[in-house]
Amino acid sequence: MSPQIISAQPMISGKTATSSAISFKTINQHSKTARDNKHKADWRGWKFMWPFAAVFVFVFIIPIVYAVYISFFKKQMIGGTKFVGFDNYAKLMSDMQFWSSVGRVALFTVVQVPIMLFLAAAMALAIDSMKLHGTKFFRISTFLPYAVPAVVSTLIWGFMYGAKYGLVRSFNDLFGTNLDVMVPSVLLISIGNIVTWEFVGYNMLIFYSSLSTIPHSLYEAASIDGASEWQIVKSIKLPELKGSLAITVIFSIIGSFQLFNEPSILQNMVPGNAITTYYTPNMYAYNLSFSGNQSNYAAALAIVMAVITMAIAYAVQLNSMKEQMK
């Protein structure tokens, strides 16, 4: 962060500190002692970490352990609960409804996440460029949809999608088209639009914030060197975005794989069975648990989904994030 501190370090290691750097030297000797005693664990961090960890264990870890536990059982209306080993997992492997739902969210992720992140990054660059009239207005209006509860935003979009009474109808009347965005073939795109609308601002803000950490001296230096605007974007701004890309990609992948609110609310508005009870893995889990009395099977599904999600998130981005975390 500060060049002075960094330069203090070689001074210490070289044992050539001047009197002005003495305090840093002492300080660093302290930390050096701490480093030397690395084999003796430093537990101080837990003094600050434990409240988060405790609540996290309570809200996530225990339920996950319990989910793993019940995934080895089967509960029947007739016959009660019995241990079945890996039966639920074996059944899941050949459950076509499950795999079709996984395929659907995978497709959704591959298409929607890049579009959303591209829009978010483009908007962040535009706002950061200071070339817009009314920067503040654009910043707030892009972020505002994030404030709308998913229930409400799906209701609003659901109305607008209506081919009979919604805006789509008005559009069709106006242009003589015969558009219907609620038919199964384009429904996933329609859902993707809702999700994009909801979260583009959230991601924009993360990108934008990372752009604002770029020191201005860098821009000045670049322009003195005669770099064009585009070159600055390419060689200064985009590399900066890469860092925040890791976290947004991971959160977006997890979010898409857990797609639930939007399709389940739309289910009641979409004609026919365009949205089945196994449209997404999360909807399938919901129906297994709450309409089907099959919590054990749903638990197995959850574990498998977690493994799949993690594997993908890891493959895509976790590595670069680990670097960032040291």
Add this chain to the structure above:
Amino acid sequence: MRNAKKAVAAMAAITTLVGLAACGNSSTAKVDTDTANAKGEIVFWGWGNGIKETIDAFEKANPNITVKYSSTGTAADTATALQNAIAAGKGAPDVIMLEDATVPQFVVDGSVIDLSQFGADKFADDFAAGPWAKMLQEGKPYALPIDSSPEVFFYNKATFDKAGVDGESIKTWDDYYEAAKKVRALGGDYYITNSIDYQPFLAQAWQAGAQPFKVDGENITINMNDKGLQQYVAFQQKLIDEDLINPKITNWSDDWYRSLGDGTTATLSIGAWMPTDLETGAAAGKGNWRVAQLPQWTDGEEASSEDGGSSLAITAQSKNTAAAYKFAEFLTHGDGAKVMADHGTFPATKKLLEDPSFQSEKNEYFGRQEVNKVLAEAAERKVSKFQYLPYNSFAQSKYGDDVVPAFQGKTTLKDALAKYAKTLADYGTDQGYTVSNQ
């Protein structure tokens, strides 16, 4: 070291909690039937209109009992919540409102109690036949009906006038078919009705004399192809093939209400609880709607059936069953039933149904028609034997997956029902039932 101990302690805590959660068997409290001395607080989960007012009346009449009411959303939400409380072994209310069709699944796992302990069986003749029949499991009442819900026929007179159809002359399903063609001839979005939902589907099959489910303890027979269903399916298929049913509108959606309001969906065959939904959801249709008896398969018959309907049950977890029963009895059979009826519930007791002032009430929404008279007549008609599956929630959720594609023309109704029957049979087998799928 200290931290290692902490870690051990944490693990121990986790294990204990998991253990706690694992032994989630419902603790059955002792059933107290001494209703005369009932007192204390009871918790009640339900939905709908007039509940608050009924509770006020109850607490006034029974100052020793307080009712804590929570509106728990839709019937499905309420059933889910009860299921969760059962799994947790605690947290269930004392009195719960259930959709009639879901009562059997809670009887099977012992979550609701037999009300004949309180003498509810003597009400058999006080309630209309249709709703009462649904309360009985193995001959014993496990719930008390809040409303009767005979399947009736609602039609939009304005649309019919435009199409040249006389609503009053529709007596049979053949008449209905002719009317459907005339309505469709209006063009645009005009249809006789929209694609059919789970509940109305069962109700209309029931009216045709179908018995898709037969449940005898652990044995279930599923038959989606008996005589009644064959008749019903052939008729529906004809409507679908000739584009007489709107496949693009689904029940309970905004579009549905709008189409009922503007008359493009011209008729509904649905339960007698529908007037309130119409009045508020399709306010624009005021004055245009009428109600009549369901068309018959053979002219002159008086076959009826039940669609939906709700009832009150007492949970096995209740620690104050006496007060719980007292309240359930009050709301369904006692003075509370009148309060409920005044707030739009279509009553289940014969006394209220036959009340002349109730029957002669003129309804503005229905062009001052004496709606209650028609509905009451339907409620008191005889119904054939019909059973719901002990896993009704599952059956309801899968109906959309398997059957609805037939209304979209993606498959025939017959094939769709065969697929549906297989889904239901497989599930039953998986749940430990002995299922025969015919």
Add this chain to the structure above:
Amino acid sequence: MSAATSARLTEAELRAQEKAARRAERERQKRIARDEAAERKRSEKAGFANVNNPRRSTLMTILCAIFAVYCLFPFVYLAINATKTQADFTSTFGLGFGKTFALWDNIATVFTYQNGIFGRWLVNTLIYVVVGAGGATLLAIMGGYALAKFRFPGRKAVFAVIIGSISVPGIALAVPQFLLFAKLGLTNTPWAMIIPSLISPFGLYLMWIFSEQAVPTELLEAARVDGASEFRTFWTISLPLLAPGIVTTALFTIVATWNNYFLPLIMLKDADWYPLTIGLNQWKDQASTAGGQAIQNLVITGSLITIIPLVIAFLCLQKYWQSGLAAGAVKE
């Protein structure tokens, strides 16, 4: 001067020197921040970020305006429909006004319907936000600080465990979570809503990155040498430096808590404890219940009212939240 000499200095001298150095460092930091702020202001005033590119672009503004329309359009729908009666809502065009202008009536009805339960939900939500989002922010600050400034055992695993855990579909965890809460008697209490809200993985990440950059380790070491306890150091030195990042994290946790939906739906069956989202959804469901009374006009108006406090919070915190992110955000 050699290390041996410095070791011979008295402790008092050492401490005095450290304090002086710390002060110098703080002042230097302030100076840098001042310079940067001034520089930004200058360039913003002048209307360009880069010395060689002084013009605002109309084309870019138009492109962004199209995007802004996309973002804001649904709000227009919401605002228009909040002015309609139930009858108009189901019979008139979605983007046109109804026959009667019923906004004030609707607002009044929202707050009086069912004995004014909407007000209760609003208060509940505020409580959940203050305690839940406030707590979540605090836990995230402490956790992020620990991750950034201490090399404790298990540190490297923390984020992997969190990412792993939130990958488990929340819906399927709802049943185990419900059972756990029920066993402890927490369902149907505000705790069922508050405790899960306390976890904000993204908040933790943000505070981690932010602490790493905003709190110089040397400052902490100096305070320790002074004999201050870890918590004192945290409260008096680190927390003030973290302030901008805290505002940002708080914004995210507030939105998350305000919009929390699924878990409370399972956990709470006592209408007196519902947050707004559950309450509104329940009103919405009335239209799809046999014998129910459709009140979509109240749902729409209620939704609008629900969003307003968040919008106001955004607008008010806009300044802080920007500087917070600017100073601390995600860096490679």
